[in-house]
Structure formats: structure tokens, C-alpha cells
Amino acid sequence: MGSCIICGTDVGGGRVCDSHQEDVVFDFRGDAPDDLVPSRFYRGVVDGYAEFGVFVDLAPGVTGLLHRSELDRRLDSLDWEPGDEVFVQVKGVRDNGNIDLGWSIRQADREFRGVLVQEPAGEHLPDEESDDEEAAAEDQTDEGGAEPEESTDEAAAEDEDEKRVDDAVEGEAPAGDNVVESDADPDPSGETMSGEVKASDEADAESAEAEETDETEFVASDGDDEPDAEDDEPDADADAEDDADGEDDAEPDADGKPERASITTLGDAVGETVRIEGEVVGVRQTGGPTVFEVSDETGAVDVAAFVEPGVRAHPDVEVGDAVRVDGEVESHRGDVQVESEALVLLDGEDAEAVRRRIAEALTDEARPEGLQPLAGDETVAELADGLLDAAEAVRRAVLESRPIVVRHPATADGYVAGAAVERAVLPLIRDEHAKSDAEYHYFTRRPLDEPVYGMDAATNDATRMLQDRDRHDEKLPLFLLVGAGSTTESADGIDLLSVYGVDAVVVDAAVADPETRDAVDTLVSPELSDVGGDETLSTGALVASLASAINDGVRADLRHLPAVSYWADAPERYVDLARDAGYDAERVAELREAVALEAYYQSYQDKRELIADLLFSDGGNLAAHVSEQFREKLETEIETADANVVTEAVDGVEFALLDTDGYTHRYDFPPTPLLLDDLHRRRADGEPFATVGVGTDELYVRATADVSVRDVAERAAELAPKADIATAGVREGKIEFLSGERDAVEDAVVAAVAESF
Numbered sequence: 001m002g003s004c005i006i007c008g009t010d011v012g013g014g015r016v017c018d019s020h021q022e023d024v025v026f027d028f029r030g031d032a033p034d035d036l037v038p039s040r041f042y043r044g045v046v047d048g049y050a051e052f053g054v055f056v057d058l059a060p061g062v063t064g065l066l067h068r069s070e071l072d073r074r075l076d077s078l079d080w081e082p083g084d085e086v087f088v089q090v091k092g093v094r095d096n097g098n099i100d101l102g103w104s105i106r107q108a109d110r111e112f113r114g115v116l117v118q119e120p121a122g123e124h125l126p127d128e129e130s131d132d133e134e135a136a137a138e139d140q141t142d143e144g145g146a147e148p149e150e151s152t153d154e155a156a157a158e159d160e161d162e163k164r165v166d167d168a169v170e171g172e173a174p175a176g177d178n179v180v181e182s183d184a185d186p187d188p189s190g191e192t193m194s195g196e197v198k199a200s201d202e203a204d205a206e207s208a209e210a211e212e213t214d215e216t217e218f219v220a221s222d223g224d225d226e227p228d229a230e231d232d233e234p235d236a237d238a239d240a241e242d243d244a245d246g247e248d249d250a251e252p253d254a255d256g257k258p259e260r261a262s263i264t265t266l267g268d269a270v271g272e273t274v275r276i277e278g279e280v281v282g283v284r285q286t287g288g289p290t291v292f293e294v295s296d297e298t299g300a301v302d303v304a305a306f307v308e309p310g311v312r313a314h315p316d317v318e319v320g321d322a323v324r325v326d327g328e329v330e331s332h333r334g335d336v337q338v339e340s341e342a343l344v345l346l347d348g349e350d351a352e353a354v355r356r357r358i359a360e361a362l363t364d365e366a367r368p369e370g371l372q373p374l375a376g377d378e379t380v381a382e383l384a385d386g387l388l389d390a391a392e393a394v395r396r397a398v399l400e401s402r403p404i405v406v407r408h409p410a411t412a413d414g415y416v417a418g419a420a421v422e423r424a425v426l427p428l429i430r431d432e433h434a435k436s437d438a439e440y441h442y443f444t445r446r447p448l449d450e451p452v453y454g455m456d457a458a459t460n461d462a463t464r465m466l467q468d469r470d471r472h473d474e475k476l477p478l479f480l481l482v483g484a485g486s487t488t489e490s491a492d493g494i495d496l497l498s499v500y501g502v503d504a505v506v507v508d509a510a511v512a513d514p515e516t517r518d519a520v521d522t523l524v525s526p527e528l529s530d531v532g533g534d535e536t537l538s539t540g541a542l543v544a545s546l547a548s549a550i551n552d553g554v555r556a557d558l559r560h561l562p563a564v565s566y567w568a569d570a571p572e573r574y575v576d577l578a579r580d581a582g583y584d585a586e587r588v589a590e591l592r593e594a595v596a597l598e599a600y601y602q603s604y605q606d607k608r609e610l611i612a613d614l615l616f617s618d619g620g621n622l623a624a625h626v627s628e629q630f631r632e633k634l635e636t637e638i639e640t641a642d643a644n645v646v647t648e649a650v651d652g653v654e655f656a657l658l659d660t661d662g663y664t665h666r667y668d669f670p671p672t673p674l675l676l677d678d679l680h681r682r683r684a685d686g687e688p689f690a691t692v693g694v695g696t697d698e699l700y701v702r703a704t705a706d707v708s709v710r711d712v713a714e715r716a717a718e719l720a721p722k723a724d725i726a727t728a729g730v731r732e733g734k735i736e737f738l739s740g741e742r743d744a745v746e747d748a749v750v751a752a753v754a755e756s757f
Contacts (some may be wrong), residue, residue: 005114005125005310006285015116015123023113023471024287025087025106028058030120033093036062041104041112046084054080056088056101064090064099071103072440073609087112105440108332110302113471114310115287126287127309258326264298266336266434269329276301276338277346277354280321281401283473285312292317292343293401294325296354297361300401301434303327305340314343319473322351336434366396368549374562375573379526379537380545386524387542390505391549393478393522394421397503398428398442403468403477405444405461408539409451409484409731410603411674412596416540416565417482417507418445419611420558424551444477445606447599451731453485458493462500479504483539486512486525487730494519507546509537510731540565541574556581557616563588564595564615568681587623591615594626597633600669633669634678640664641679651754653688656680657746660693660700673732676700688757694746697739698728701749705757709733712752719748 003010004017006024011017016024025041036042036058044056044064053067053075066088068075080086089102109115116123261274278296285291289304290313303325305313317323326342346354368391373380380387397404406421408414426439433442448457461479468474479502485494486508497504498519505522506512512525524546526537541562548555563570563578570588578588594614598607614623644663645656658664658679660672670678672693680691680702690703701709710727713735717725723741725748728734737745 002123005116005287013122015125016114020113020471022089024116025109025112025114026116026118026123027126028062028118030059030118031061032120033062033064033097033099035118035120036090036093036099037118038090038092040118041087041089041106044086044088044101046080046082046086048082049075054078056086058088058090058099062099064088064101066101066103070101072105074613077609105437107437108335109288110286110291110304110332110337111284112287113285125309262298263294263296263301263434264431266301266329266338270331270336271329273326273328273341274338275324275326276303277324278322279354279358280317280319280323281475283317283319285310289313292323292340294323294338295358295399295401297357299432299434301336301338303338303340303343305343313340314345317343317345319475322346322354324350362396362399365399367392368395368552371545371549372552372555373545374541374548374555374559375571375577377537377541377545377571377573380542383524383526383542386522387507387546387549389522390480390507390524390546393503393505394425394480394550395428397478398425398432400475401433401442402475403442403444403465404480405446405465405477406480406482407446407448407453407457407461407484408482410447410449410599411451411483412567412592412599413538413540413565414447414451414483415595415599415611416561416615417543418447418606419615420540420544420547420561421445421480421482421550422608423554423557423612423616424547427553428551445608447603447606448484449603450729450734451484452487452729453481453490453493455492455496458496462496465502466500476500476502478502481506481508481520482543483508483731485520486510486516486523488513488515489727489729491516491519507539507543509539509542513730536569538562538565541571560588560591561615564591567592567677590623590627592627593630594623596674597626597630597669600671600674630669634675637664637670637675638678638682641675642682645679645683648750650750651757653690653754653757655750655753656683656689656691657750658691658693660695666695673700673734676702690750690753692746692749692753694742696742698734698736699745699749701733701735701753703753703756707753707756709735712749712756715752715755716745716748719751720744723748725749 002013002015004020005015006020007017009017021037021040025043026037028036028042030036042058044058047055047057047063049055050065053065053070055063056066057063070091071078087104087107089104091100091102093099106112115126117126117128258273258275260277261269263276263278266274266276276294276296278294278300280292281295281300282293283290287310289306290311292303292305292314293300294303307313322345324342324344324346325338325340327338327340330337330339368388371381371384371387371391373384394404396402404425406418408418422443422445425443429439429442432438435441446457446461465474465476469476479497481490481504484490485504485506494504494516504520505524506516506520507524510525511527512523517523517525524542544558544561544565548558559581560578560583562574563583566574575585575588578584583591591614595611598610598614614626641658641663645658648655648657656679658676660666660676664672664675666672672695676691676693680689683689683691684704686704688704690701690707692702693700701707701712709730713725713727716735717723720737720741723737723745725735725737725745728736735745735749
């Protein structure tokens with residue numbers, strides 16, 4: 001009977017339970033693809049590239065394909081070279097033996113919670129010898145195979161040394177033993193680990209004394225010198241005096257301890273021993289060390305602490321604790337990491353000093369100095385206080401190592417808004433975190449099929465965030481909803497987040513429903529009295545100014561985005577701003593159309609690299625190519641729809657009625673709302689005019705007058721009481737009903753719209 005290396009649950013003959021299969025990375029030592037387990041993550045070696053993906057060797061003779069569609073970036077942006085060690089997920093094994101691989105955002109042992117070796121005979125920890133290996137060793141000895149070079153006496157001595165090290169680590173070293181460094185248990189993750197044990201009864205006594213205090217310490221060194229027992233305990237009193245005097249530990253302590261360094265400077269201190277103080281913002285257990293992510297007032301860094309492979313170091317240290325770490329700064333696969341020699345759990349004045357420094361730094365750094373609306377938009381300027389609150393919330397989340405989840409509609413306007421925030425936040429995350437892939441851990445953009453944050457989206461988000469909290473000790477995220485979340489249709493979804501105390505920020509260029517203004521932490525939306533005139537503010541334009549407040553360093557990158565976000569009648573100031581940035585009207589149209597097409601396909605994915613290429617890096621060919629497809633598909637659909645429009649006049653209002661089930665390709669581009677928008681623009685000539693697209697159990701309304709879709713739905717419900725008519729989306733003019741009452745609903749809605757003119 002085996003037990004799970006993550007939670008200890010009995011798992012029969014395996015070493016990891018079903019719920020933690022994806023938390024462990026496996027070294028595959030089999031020779032048959034059928035032995036691979038789908039959904040597991042495996043270590044592999046890059047074999048080579050093809051036009052459609054990357055071939056990865058999981059074992060000699062066992063090679064899988066990581067198709068380009070599985071990547072979270074463009075294939076040619078991968079920096080993998082043949083022979084590089086990588087981590088992939090097995091999606092499945094086909095009948096012909098072909099192995100389908102999936103992308104893994106985790107590309108280091110320490111980012112998994114454990115490491116196991118998978119052999120045909122079973123699974124075991126990397127430092128455990130399998131039955132097959134033991135049998136092979138016995139056979140080799142029985143058959144007169146080559147003996148080890150060391151003598152029996154030397155081997156016995158080495159075994160004794162190893163035992164003394166193990167005993168010492170557990171606090172059971174016999175008096176008088178010297179410190180012994182063992183190479184018997186190398187870090188299975190391949191990362192450097194150092195270990196030091198105390199060598200006398202006096203040291204053991206001090207260690208036992210330390211355990212009775214509120215501070216928890218693990219002592220380690222490179223093992224070259226005998227440790228000084230007195231130096232093993234940090235001078236907490238001296239540090240407290242320094243904090244009281246307002247000093248920053250600029251000089252080493254009198255006992256020779258390293259000076260305190262800010263995390264942001266560690267990149268220049270590789271190979272040096274430093275002291276850092278901060279708050280634990282993440283904990284993960286690997287097959288080797290325990291990795292604590294520690295954040296101070298300047299940044300965050302991983303701290304590796306080792307007891308023995310796969311064993312939790314400092315079990316009393318949790319997320320939110322203040323700690324002091326002494327250790328050597330090292331670089332692993334381009335990431336800065338501190339190998340802990342001493343990790344102390346702080347309390348009292350020491351902990352308060354750390355938290356005070358972080359809080360003061362957060363206050364100073366999080367609040368932008370002011371808002372400078374792009375193109376000097378006065379409507380945006382009137383919302384300055386709310387935008388600065390939203391910018392502060394986003395910047396604070398970055399500084400607190402809190403994940404940020406951006407939700408936006410899968411439209412051109414929504415994607416422009418989401419991409420603007422992404423452009424601003426990613427550099428801040430890269431500056432804050434030493435890990436090279438931190439931007440993928442701490443920022444997620446998830447498009448919405450509709451501009452409503454409903455229960456489906458909220459349940460998805462809640463499930464993910466709770467899994468990340470429970471499985472990976474991540475903080476609950478900040479949710480930024482742009483162009484969604486400000487209407488009553490989003491109330492249930494936002495309420496679900498609020499149950500868990502999750503912060504939500506809503507930014508919407510449309511007027512928010514009064515009921516939602518008190519439901520979220522920060523809401524930026526024009527008041528009803530501020531709306532009017534010939535120009536309507538787009539969410540993309542509003543959020544582009546927000547993004548410039550979040551990170552003024554990317555302001556120049558954002559100047560063309562507001563113009564891209566308008567389908568028609570873009571304000572002249574934004575057209576001029578885009579032209580000054582090098583984007584003429586034709587180029588802006590190409591970007592808008594290309595983003596709209598890509599927003600439709602794989603709508604649930606952010607397509608981060610593709611959208612960034614279109615909006616920020618493309619020289620013209622990509623956007624022009626995609627926009628050409630957009631126009632071809634739209635024109636084909638418009639031609640069909642226009643030929644099947646039914647027109648009628650009701651109370652002086654001209655109506656264009658379209659059966660969207662019968663005369664549109666419902667599951668291909670363009671989506672019905674976009675098609676009706678274009679059809680309405682082409683047919684409306686300034687007279688009282690409305691376009692209504694009617695489907696099986698939903699319809700969309702477009703009108704030249706300021707028609708309230710919610711009022712239309714309420715009036716139609718009175719005229720067709722059996723149809724269960726309800727507003728499904730105010731922003732896109734969507735109404736739902738019972739399909740059996742379709743004809744009655746169509747008549748009722750037409751009558752209600754006519755009354756609204």
C-alpha cells in the first residue's frame with residue numbers, strides 16, 4: 001500500500017493520488033507509449049522542430065508531438081533548442097502509438113509539487129531504487145560483474161557518514177560527531193541544495209531551545225567549514241534596534257551576518273550570501289526543496305529550503321507570514337533564486353517592521369500621480385477619480401503578488417480594452433518578479449462570449465481560483481471586468497465572487513445600472529447626466545487611458561487603440577491621435593477587422609501573442625491578410641441576409657426583420673450581433689428605423705433612436721405574457737424567450753420598439 005507524496009492519502013501501488021496527478025512531474029523510463037498516463041506531466045528533451053510543432057523525446061524511442069495549436073505563444077517564439085530539457089503534458093496516445101502532447105506553463109522541477117520516476121514496474125521517488133534496479137544490481141554481483149571501485153571498508157564508512165548526516169538533520173546526532181556533508185541524496189530537481197548540521201550536544205541544545213521560541217529556523221551552508229553554533233541564531237534584538245532607528249541594515253551585523261538586501265537587487269548579487277526580509281506570498285513543495293516565494297517592498301523571489309527530498313521545510317511558515325532569510329543567490333534557468341541557509345519566522349516588532357515597510361511602499365507605488373486622458377478626452381477626464389482608483393487596485397495587486405484576471409467581451413472593442421491593460425501590466429509583473437514566466441502566472445485575460453459576467457463565467461473563475469489557492473497556495477486574484485459586469489444581468493456572477501471576498505473592479509464606457517454601483521469594490525462608468533452629444537465613448541478608449549495611468553511607460557504604444565475600438569464615427573481627436581502614431585484610417589480599419597475575426601475563433605482563449613502581434617508589432621502583412629478574410633466572410637453573409645430581409649412599417653417606424661436561424665451561418669463568422677450591426681448601418685438612412693434579428697429563442701434589436709432594450713422587453717412581456725420574455729444582454733440588445741412563442745414575441749417586440757420612438 002503506497003501513499004501520495006503530496007497529501008499522504010493511501011493510493012494502492014502508486015505514489016500520487018488522482019487529485020494530485022497534475023501536481024507531479026514524471027521521469028518516464030519505459031519503452032512503450034502505451035505505458036504513458038494521459039493528463040500527467042512529463043520531463044522530456046527537445047528532439048526537433050516541424051512546421052506544425054515540436055517533437056519531444058520522453059524516453060529513448062518514445063517521442064511525442066507538441067502541436068503548435070497547443071502552445072500559448074507562436075511556434076517561432078519558442079526559445080527551445082534540440083537537446084533542451086522541457087516539461088510537457090501527455091494529452092493522449094493514439095492507436096497507432098502517436099503521442100499527443102500539451103503545453104506546460106511550468107518549466108522547472110521546483111514549480112511542481114513533487115517529482116516521481118515512472119517505470120513499467122511502478123513509480124518511485126528519484127532517490128529510491130526500483131525493484132528492477134535492485135534485481136539488476138544483484139544479478140551483476142552474482143554473475144561476477146564489475147565491483148564498485150571503493151573498498152568495502154570505504155563503503156561502510158560512507159554509509160556510516162550518511163547515517164550520521166540523516167540523524168543530525170533529524171536532531172538526533174550523537175555528541176561529539178563532526179559535521180559530515182553527504183552527496184547521497186542529490187536534489188532530484190537538478191537544483192543546487194546545500195545542507196549543514198550541527199555537530200555537538202551544545203548545538204543540539206541550542207536547536208531545541210530555538211524550537212521553543214516563536215521563530216523557526218533551518219540552518220544550511222556549503223559544508224566547507226565547521227559552523228559556529230553561536231552564529232547560527234540570528235540577532236533578532238540587533239535587527240529590532242536597527243528597525244527602531246530607521247536604519248536599513250546597510251552594514252553587516254556585528255556577528256558577521258550578511259547585510260539586508262532588497263529583492264530587486266538580487267540579480268546583481270548571484271553567488272553572494274545575502275539577507276532578505278519580507279512576506280511569504282506563495283509556498284509550493286517540490287520533489288526536492290520547499291519553495292517559498294518571498295516579497296519585500298521592492299519585488300518577489302523564490303527561496304528554496306531543503307530538509308530532505310519531497311519533505312516540507314518549515315511547516316509552520318505559511319502564506320502571509322513575515323520572514324527573514326539568509327542564503328546564497330543563485331540563477332536557475334535564467335531565474336534568480338535564494339538557496340536558504342537560515343529562514344526565520346518573525347513576530348512582534350520585527351514582523352511589524354517588515355509589514356510596515358511593505359505597506360508604505362505599496363501606498364507610495366500603487367497610486368498613480370495623476371491621469372492624463374489620451375487625446376485630452378474630457379469625458380474620460382471627468383472619470384479621473386474612478387480611473388485612478390482602478391489603476392491603484394491593479395498596481396497594488398502586482399506589488400502584492402496577487403494574480404490579475406481580466407474579463408472582457410470577445411469583440412473588437414473588448415479585445416482592444418483587454419490588450420491595453422495587458423500591455424500596461426506585463427512589464428510591471430516582469431519588473432516585480434524574478435521568475436521569467438511570472439507574467440503567465442500573475443496575469444490572465446479571459447474573453448467572454450457575451451458582454452455579461454454571468455454565473456457560467458463566475459463559476460469557471462471561482463473554480464480556478466479556489467483550485468489555485470488550495471493546490472498551489474496562490475492568493476485570490478483581483479478581477480478586472482472591462483466592458484462587462486456593470487448591468488443587473490451580471491449581478492449573480494459578481495455576487496458569487498463576493499462570497500469569497502474577492503476584489504472586483506468594473507470599467508465600462510456605458511452607463512452602469514444603479515443596482516451594480518454598490519456591488520463592486522471599484523466601478524468606473526459615466527453617470528447618466530454625463531452621457532449625450534454626438535460621440536459615444538467606447539470601452540477601448542476609456543480603458544486605454546486607464547492603461548496609461550497604470551503604466552505611463554507604455555503610453556506611446558496605446559495611442560492608436562481608441563480609434564481601433566470604434567466601428568463607426570470615431571471621434572476626430574482619436575483619429576488624429578492614431579494618425580500621429582503612424583496609423584492612417586485604412587490601417588486602423590484593418591486592425592479593427594483583424595481583431596474582430598480573431599476574437600470570434602477560439603473565443604474562450606486570450607490569444608495573447610497573436611493579438612499583441614496584430615495591435616503592437618505587426619508591420620502590416622498580418623493584419624491586412626486577416627482583415628481581407630474578415631471582409632470576404634462578412635460580405636458573403638451580408639449578401640445572403642440582405643436578400644432575405646423582410647421590411648414593414650409600424651407606427652411610422654421602418655423595420656428590417658431577419659430570420660437569423662434560416663439566413664445566417666449560425667456557427668461560422670460573423671456572429672449574429674456583428675452581422676446585424678453591419679446590416680443596420682447599411683440600411684438605416686436617418687429615418688426612424690430598426691433592425692430586428694429573430695432566432696429560435698433569442699432576438700437582437702438595433703434602432704436609430706435611443707431605445708431601452710430593457711423597457712422593450714418589459715413591454716413585450718405584457719403583450720406576450722406566455723413567452724417568458726426577458727432581457728439577456730443590455731449592451732448587445734439581446735432578448736430571450738420561449739421558442740414556442742416565437743411568432744407572438746416577434747410581433748410584441750416590434751410593437752414595443754415602435755412605441756419607444
